[in-house]
Structure formats: C-alpha cells, structure tokens
Amino acid sequence: MAGAGMKEIKTRIKSVESTKQITKAMELVSSSKFRKAKEQAESSRPYFNTLYNTVQDIAKNTGNSKNVFLKERKVNNACYIVIAGDRGLAxxxxxxxxxxxxxHNSKNTAKVISIGKRAKDSLSKRGYEIIDSIYSVEDAVYEDANRVAQRAMEAYKNGEVDEVNLVYTEFISALTQEPKVVRLLPVTIDKNKEEVKKDKSAVEYLPSADAVLGYILPKYVSGSVYGAIAESYASEQAARRTAMESATDNANEMISKLELVYNRARQAAVTQEISEIVAGASSAQ
Structure with a gap:
C-alpha cells in the first residue's frame, strides 16, 4: 500500500512540475510583451491628452455650436466600444x-463595437448587438481604431445611438489596472466660465472655432480609441504576467508540500520494513 501511495505522489509531483513549466514560460512571454506594451501606452499618453485638452479648449470657445457631436439628447439607445483581451489566463x-x-448597462440592449476576441464572445452571448469588431487587440493598428471610431460616429450622427461609451482598462502600474467607462459622444465640455473667458481672449481660430472643432473631433474619437487599445493591451499583459507569476509560486509551494509528504511516506515505508525484519529475526530465535 505504501509503495502505491508513493507512486501516486511521485506522479502528482511530475504533473505539477509540468504545469509549472507552462506557467513560467507564459510569465516570461508576458513579461517580454508587457515591456513593449508599457512603452507604447506611456509614449501615446501625451499625444492623446493634448488632443483631449485641445478639443475642450476649442469647444469652450464655440459658444452655441451646431456640431451634432456636442448636442445632448435623451439616451434611448447606447453604443459601447468594449476592449477586452484576445485570450484568457489573465x-x-x-x-x-x-x-x-x-x-453601466444591465438591459443587454445596447449596440457594441468589440475589440478583442473575449469582448465579442462574451457580449454576443449576452444578447448585445455587435455592429463592428476588431478581432485582435495585439494586432490592432491605428487604421483599425479609426474604422470603428468612424462607425460609432456614423451611428451617433444617424440617430442609431444617442450615446457612445468607451470601455477599457487603464494601465496604472504593473500591479494595478482599472476598468473604466468613458463617454466619448456627445463630447462632455467643462462649463467653467472663468476658463471660457480666459480662452476667448487668448486664442483665435480660423476660419472659426466651430470649423476647427468639426475637423479635429473625428481625430479625437479615433485617437481616444487607439489610446485605450494601447492602455488595455499593456494592462492585459501586466495582469497575465501577475497571474502566471502567482501560478508558478503556487506550483512551487505545492511541489514542496508533495515532496515533504513523499519523504514522510518513504520514511514510514523504510521504518515498517525494518520493523518487519526485526520481528522476523525475533521469531526465528
């Protein structure tokens, strides 16, 4: 019986060691991808922050703008641009x-533009209407972000939806990533009167602030989507690296415990064998 138990423990140890090799390899791959993704996310932030601030400054100076993307209206239908991962284990x-x-939307009636395989699979199963998608976050380029941004703007302009929200994961640090829901359309403007007055005296837009706003808004939306993709991809790799590191540590701990159990079982088997030999010798005398 002891021999059979020792064999099972040995098989379990080999199984955990095999799992550990996989999790360690995935941790190393994620670490490599994370470094590149982090650099991309951090390098893109200044551009998109500047773009956001520019839109805010121009919008404050347009007064009663007729731009459709600034007009508030009752939200009957919403659109979500959702960025998730390409795979699990994160x-x-x-x-x-x-x-x-x-x-943010528990009715399951919103239209969705999915970015990443997991977003499309999960939301389509829950009844959301997928109107466009980017299959892979890792392979996404600016042209992809621009395409789905144009689709969202078209849906908003045509009245298909009354609001466009961007759902992504903000990369804060290697250990902290925060899911966020940000309204893209209509553009929310800070109504600080003192800032408006100051901006009007400092900046003049040609041919007009409204015309400049109409030109830059599509770039703002597509730029926000691409920036969110960069943030989400860095967050995904950081989360996967942390998860695989934790799994590897758990495997090491499990192997240590199994080895201790194995050594105790082997010691018990040796002790039992010695006892049987001594008992046999005593009986012979």
Missing part, C-alpha cells in the same frame, strides 16, 4: 471589463 482582467459593461 486573472480577472476580462471578467472585470464585462462587469463594467453590465454595471
């Missing part, structure tokens, strides 16, 4: 994005 990364969408 802790709660994908589930947290799904929870953010469901918390």
């Amino acid at each position: 802790g709660g990364y994908n589930s947290n994005i799904l929870k953010a969408v469901l918390a």
